[in-house]
Amino acid sequence: MSDTVLDRPAHDLVDDDTIERFRADGVVALRNVVDDEWVERLRGGVADEMANPSPTAHNYESTGFFGSLDLWRFHPLFEEFVTQSRLGELAAAMFGSPIVRMYYDQLFVKEPGSSQPVPWHNDQPYWPISGRQVMSFWIALDTVDATNGRVEYVRGSHAWDRWFQPRTFAPTNAHDYERNPDYELMPDIEADRDSYDIISFDLEPGDAVAFWAMILHGSQGNADQGRARRGYAARYIGTDVRYDPRIGTAQVLHVDGLDAGSTMELDRYPVVWPRSA
Numbered sequence: 001m002s003d004t005v006l007d008r009p010a011h012d013l014v015d016d017d018t019i020e021r022f023r024a025d026g027v028v029a030l031r032n033v034v035d036d037e038w039v040e041r042l043r044g045g046v047a048d049e050m051a052n053p054s055p056t057a058h059n060y061e062s063t064g065f066f067g068s069l070d071l072w073r074f075h076p077l078f079e080e081f082v083t084q085s086r087l088g089e090l091a092a093a094m095f096g097s098p099i100v101r102m103y104y105d106q107l108f109v110k111e112p113g114s115s116q117p118v119p120w121h122n123d124q125p126y127w128p129i130s131g132r133q134v135m136s137f138w139i140a141l142d143t144v145d146a147t148n149g150r151v152e153y154v155r156g157s158h159a160w161d162r163w164f165q166p167r168t169f170a171p172t173n174a175h176d177y178e179r180n181p182d183y184e185l186m187p188d189i190e191a192d193r194d195s196y197d198i199i200s201f202d203l204e205p206g207d208a209v210a211f212w213a214m215i216l217h218g219s220q221g222n223a224d225q226g227r228a229r230r231g232y233a234a235r236y237i238g239t240d241v242r243y244d245p246r247i248g249t250a251q252v253l254h255v256d257g258l259d260a261g262s263t264m265e266l267d268r269y270p271v272v273w274p275r276s277a
Helices: 016-025 036-051 076-084 087-095 190-195
Strands: 027-030 058-060 065-069 100-110 118-121 134-140 151-154 198-200 208-212 217-219 229-237 271-273
Touching: 016 027, 016 087, 016 208, 036 076, 036 100, 036 229, 076 100, 076 271, 087 100, 087 134, 087 208, 087 229, 087 271
Parallel strands: none
Antiparallel strands: 027 208, 058 065, 065 100, 100 229, 100 271, 118 217, 134 208, 134 229, 151 198, 151 217
16 A cells, blocks of 8 residues: 555544544544545545445445445455555544454445435344444545534433344345344434434545544435535454344355354454554
């Protein structure tokens, strides 16, 4: 990887106050995490993925939404980015783990005028893992604001220890998630917004939002008829994470032959911090 901002030590990107705010609020904006060169390279990778979708792509053409997960397994560009950048070191600093592994990455594209919302949810109920050291970096590849579908977060909800039933992001519920009796149904946050401490961040290309996997978040459609909203998320896990293929989790993330309660010490989840010499 070229000598970019991502090659600077993590303490040059986050200070103690930022880490403390991340741990208290569950979410924090990080400015200029990705330089212009890498923003352009990632945009090129997104264009390639949209032109030739990988097996895990989901394109909701009727609503102007395109998404993919595990891009790094199909595109060397994304593999380089998520495994060789300093994001792993940043994750280690943010949630305090001596070892950080790549979990998976995900693309969210809302085309101009997209009507597709992302419903309120917390991520970890979707994922077949347990443990606290689970976080994402949501990287803006476009200017993001209230008009084109910025993500909103319920401040502090990562600490509620409340697991909400996953819901499909698809326009119909035909492929919804199996009901887990241990999960709560999501309250109607939109109908009662004043009861929640909802925050969001305007972002420029190269900015990122770091957030815990248990924080509640969601987004509206893209009302801007002239701008896309391309967001790329890289997910990382620490040493307390275990495989947990419970009811209602995404089948695409299940691993054949891995027992419940096992550590994530597989090539599928490479160590990204500390990096190999």
